[in-house]
Amino acid sequence: MKNHYAIIGMAHVAEDYPLYYDAMNEKGVAMAGLNFVGNAVYAAIKPDVENIAQFEFILWILSQCSSLVEVRELLERINIINTPFSEQFFLTLCTCSFYKGKCNFR
Numbered sequence: 001m002k003n004h005y006a007i008i009g010m011a012h013v014a015e016d017y018p019l020y021y022d023a024m025n026e027k028g029v030a031m032a033g034l035n036f037v038g039n040a041v042y043a044a045i046k047p048d049v050e051n052i053a054q055f056e057f058i059l060w061i062l063s064q065c066s067s068l069v070e071v072r073e074l075l076e077r078i079n080i081i082n083t084p085f086s087e088q089f090f091l092t093l094c095t096c097s098f099y100k101g102k103c104n105f106r
Helices: 054-064 068-075
Strands: 007-014 017-025 030-034 050-053 078-081 093-097
Touching: 007 054, 017 054, 030 054, 050 054, 054 068, 054 078
Parallel strands: 050 078
Antiparallel strands: 007 017, 017 030
């Protein structure tokens, strides 16, 4: 990705990759990644959609969305896949809730 919004937040950096817990981009879009190990279910890779690993989700949304409208548009065309960052990290539950946006992604 050549251009993206600036992001600030709390992250664990592993292998030079920020694994965000909570973050906000320069446009004010914010997300939190909640870790409920064992409660998340992810899909296999599918054709004709953007396949996003659960650890990429926060960075992927915040790097390119300036509004909740844009977030909703991206959510309609993604598939969160069962690919862990590494064998040392658990798969986590991605939760995205919007106040007054009525978009609850779990």
